[in-house]
Amino acid sequence: MTTVLEKIARQLMSRTSFSALATKRAEDAIVDTIGCMIAGMNDASPRSIATTFANEIKRDGPSLVFTGGRASRSVAALINGTAAHCLDFDDNFHPARAHASAVLVPALLSIATSSDDFSGPMLVKAYLAGLEAQASVGFGVIPSHYNRGWHGTSTIGCIGAAAGVAVLLGLDEPQIANAMSLATSMASGPKGQFGTGAKPFHAGIAARNAVEAALLAQSGLTGRLDILERPQGFLDLFGGDEATGWTNLSWDEKHIIETRGLVTKLHPCCASTHRAIDAALDLQKEHGFSIEDIQRIDTKVGRSAVDNLAYPDPSNEMQARFSMQYCLAVALTNGGLSLGDFTPQAAIRPELRCLMAKINMTSYSVEEERGVERLPHQVHISLKDGRRFSTERLHANGSIAAPSNDGQKLAKFEDCLRWAGLSTAHITHSDLKAICSGKSVRAITDNALQVLNRHFRR
Structure with a gap:
């Protein structure tokens, strides 16, 4: 055989x-x-x-x-x-x-x-x-x-x-x-x-x-x-x-x-953040809000992504690459991320901590993921003026679906x-x-x- x-x-x-x-x-x-x-x-x-x-x-x-x-x-x-x-x-x-x-x-x-x-x-x-x-x-x-x-x-x-x-x-x-x-x-x-x-x-x-x-x-x-x-x-x-x-x-x-x-x-960081980053930047581009306008951000990602992104409050550049809170905060502040955002000094910038505290991450359940290879990552952004925007991404920029x-x-x-x-x-x-x-x-x-x-x- x-x-x-x-x-x-x-x-x-x-x-x-x-x-x-x-x-x-x-x-x-x-x-x-x-x-x-x-x-x-x-x-x-x-x-x-x-x-x-x-x-x-x-x-x-x-x-x-x-x-x-x-x-x-x-x-x-x-x-x-x-x-x-x-x-x-x-x-x-x-x-x-x-x-x-x-x-x-x-x-x-x-x-x-x-x-x-x-x-x-x-x-x-x-x-x-x-x-x-x-x-x-x-x-x-x-x-x-x-x-x-x-x-x-x-x-x-x-x-x-x-x-x-x-x-x-x-x-x-x-x-x-x-x-x-x-x-x-x-x-x-x-x-x-x-x-x-x-x-x-x-x-x-x-x-x-x-x-x-x-x-x-x-x-x-x-x-x-x-x-x-x-x-x-x-x-x-x-x-x-x-x-x-x-x-x-x-x-x-x-x-x-x-x-x-x-x-x-x-983006030079864990791929588990990329679909949420791209989705959030899509919303920012479409609706024109600034970082100061944001009241709260909620993300929903795969279970493995939550496991990967184990550093909500990173203390160094390695941990920052595996932090949804850090990566999303930087992306919405700067319009993207570069290698310069991942240095020991950049990773502990106090001005980012306020926004990072507003970012929440949950995962799909075992039942929701059962039998499905990939589910879209969702982003919900609430602004201080009461407006709410939501979107989702199945594919990150750089994939063949979004080359x-x-x-x-x-x-x-x-x-x-x-x-x-x-x-x-x-x-x-x-x-x-x-x-x-x-x-x-x-x-x-x-x-x-x-x-x-x-x-x-x-």
């Missing part, structure tokens, strides 16, 4: 070409994630890891490290994955309830920057394979797995990214399946770590584990190919009470990036550069786009990112 991992591996190998839309969206995701890595290179989390492995980071190591120098493929994936996720500006992928690209892109780049054998199109193909693998694993356990408290980025993300790395390495079907099996034994990460440096570390360890699982499979190590569905396997231990399994798993002719897509973040435009993508990229102390005079969006089409990812990244190496050495 064919196992789930064998079916997924067969599906990945069967896709020999991709549409122009799928390719463009993959390229956009890769560039967006590299921008997030550049922005995150000076954050405390990746810097701590780089310090830990300082003896393994050299100027002539195999793989590019965004905090400076080069290191082994494993260490590069660990540091770069943490950098990609540390500012919570990287994309979301609903079929896996994961920050898909923050695991996939660092893992793939650790291989692709280690030799001249890997081209941009190979990188894009492997990215699309890894994304489809993440969606396929998520099919059997989402949303139950996530609601149970597992961080899909470091569990499902690890397993799916291992498949992507295996495809990039040119492994065959059995080796791809074994890479995913080995990665299943490495999957970990509780959502209770949200709001701490361990949360972006989850993306780093998932990227590292994905790389190592694929390399081990390449060298002949094997695992059980029924480890997703068997007793004491992933579904049994990680699935949660309402996981459905993979009996009905199937694939569309179109790639998942076309049908479900990614959500490119336009970001070229101007928004560029503005985000420039925000990432500014945060890193750089500008488009140092590196451009087009420089990074070239990585996805060139003959050698290593050569192009070395050329495009050489300014970063000078920046790192200062």
Whole structure:
């Protein structure tokens, strides 16, 4: 009997070409994630890891490290994955309830920057394979797995990214399946770590584990190919009470990036806040009220969102990213959020506390959510003059239902550069786009990112 991992591996190998839309969206995701890595290179989390492995980071190591120098493929994936996720500006992928690209892109780049054998199109193909693998694993356990408290980025993300790395390495079907099996034994990460440096570390360890699982499979190590569905396997231990399994798993002719897509973040904070932020800004734009006019704000969100947003009164920038009260107060004050809103000083601004105290958050009930993957997030705003406005959002800005435009993508990229102390005079969006089409990812990244190496050495 064919196992789930064998079916997924067969599906990945069967896709020999991709549409122009799928390719463009993959390229956009890769560039967006590299921008997030550049922005995150000076954050405390990746810097701590780089310090830990300082003896393994050299100027002539195999793989590019965004905090400076080069290191082994494993260490590069660990540091770069943490950098990609540390500012919570990287994309979301609903079929896996994961920050898909923050695991996939660092893992793939650790291989692709280690030799001249890997081209941009190979990188894009492997990215699309890894994304489809993440969606396929998520099919059997989402949303139950996530609601149970597992961080899909470091569990499902690890397993799916291992498949992507295996495809990039040119492994065959059995080796791809074994890479995913080995990665299943490495999957970990509780959502209770949200709001701490361990949360972006989850993306780093998932990227590292994905790389190592694929390399081990390449060298002949094997695992059980029924480890997703068997007793004491992933579904049994990680699935949660309402996981459905993979009996009905199937694939569309179109790639998942076309049908479900990614959500490119336009706010550098937990995605659980984004639909409420966008809904509140919609109301403010439509009705023209100011922050001083607001008497009370009530939000209704999913149960997992309430669990994620555990800091109504944050004391630092990490907690602020997981605070509905903080993020909504800043957005309505400034008309949006930027990386500059998440510093130790910004997070404790006393002038925001008055408004934050007016913001309330409740969740849907278990019964309301039962059998439904996603429900809209609702926002109700009461003004001091007695007027009340309400709206809801099923999709955040940046999703394929409300896609970001070229101007928004560029503005985000420039925000990432500014945060890193750089500008488009140092590196451009087009420089990074070239990585996805060139003959050698290593050569192009070395050329495009050489300014970063000078920046790192200062």
